[in-house]
Amino acid sequence: MLRRTFLTTASATALTTLAPVPEPATGASGRVGQSDVNRLAAQFALIIANDNKTGGTHQAEQAALTWSQRALHLQETRPASQRVRGQLYGLAAAFTGSALWAAIDGGRLDQAQQHLNDAVTLAGLSGDPTIQFRVWGHAGALYRQLGQYTNALSADEAAKRTRAARDPLFASLLHARTAVHHADLRDHQAALRCLDLAEAALGRVDADEPRPAWMGFYDSAEFHLLALTATTSLGRWEQAEAHAHQTLGNLRPALQRNRALTNAYLALAQLGQREPELAVATAHRIPAQARHGRTARLLNTFGQRLHIVAPKAPATRDWFEKEPL
Structure with missing residues (x-):
């Protein structure tokens, strides 16, 4: 089903749902060139940086869609080489993918499904295997x-x-994500095997190999965050805690959203080991501005489990007095 959608979804889906936005950078008859592509790529880098800091806000979603519309407007209305047109489609797909990710992160799943349809179409038109992978x-x-x-x-x-999956870095990310999905199906053996494959592929990565800037998020810390996600789904609490500490120890300061997520997962892992005082102390470390989207949902789950595991513990009373989630 997915492959058929990718190959046959009409390009009109993406091009009609994303209304053109005037792009003032060039004249009405000006040819689109690499400088225009570079300007859009710089904006995409800002979108990525904002996502790393704040996560899936509605504002981030709308900003990404606006820039996707600008990329499409340029390729629709200005002369350009086929190479530049492919890059513009790729950037439109990248921006739409960021809107998709923001909607997922924020729990706006109806909007996310529409963004997915558009992103799949645009990625196919771009011919860029890395964008298709994303x-x-x-x-x-x-x-x-x-x-x-x-x-x-x-x-x-x-x-x-996709051809991108031949690169060990992309392969590692793919294996780690697949581990999470096997874990959701409670397939312990498949999930743990995929984590081993992801770690092995990460060890083969050539750091000097040129890659798209958006792939810069994936490193050892992100691998351990995905491993943390998988082992949490499997209820392997000691392993989950170990992965959480590995993530926090390697996480770059700019990735504030991931730090909040990791602490929420760590609190769940500690609670799973019947340590409510430690778990509550960990959960309290998450700043108020980070408590939205996936982090908020994890903290809701944490509160529910805390009430079940230690209903009369002082830490439980402290949590619900300060954090009425």
Whole structure:
């Protein structure tokens, strides 16, 4: 189903749902060139940086869509080489993918499904295997949030068929994501095998190999965060805690959203080991401005489990007095 959607979705889907926005950078008859592409790429880098800091806000989603519209407007209305047109489609797909990710992160799943349709179409038009890989990764994340775990695995298979997956860094990310999806299906053996494959591939990465800037998020810390996600789903609490500490020890300061997520997962892992005082102390470390989207949902789960595991503990009373989630 996923492969057929990628190959046959009409390009009109993306081009009609994203209304053109005037781009004032060039004259009405000006040819689109690499400088225009570079300006859009710089804006994409800002979108990525904002996502790393704040996560899936509605404002981030709308900003990404606006820039996607500008990229499409340029390629629709100005002369350009085929190479530049491909880059513009790729940037439109990248911006739309960021809107998709923001909607997923913020729990706006109806909007996310529309963004996915657009992003898949644009990625196909771009001919860029790295953008196609990125969109399929976001598709897997959306299907996971929808509880469609076998569709998430199918999205992983689609990503695996792209040329980008031959690069050990991309392969490692793919294996780690697949581990999460197997864990959601409670397939312990497959999930742990994929984590081993992800770690092995990460060890083969040539850091000097040129890669798209958006792939800069994936490193050892991100691997351990995905491993933390998988082992949490499997209820392997000691392993989950170990991965959480590995993530926090290697996480770059700019990745504030991931730090909040990791602490929420760590609190769950500590609670799973019947340490409510330690778990509550960890959860309290998460700043108020980070408590939205996935982090908020994890903290809601944490509160529910805390009430079940230690209903009369002083730490539980402290949590619900300060954090009425």
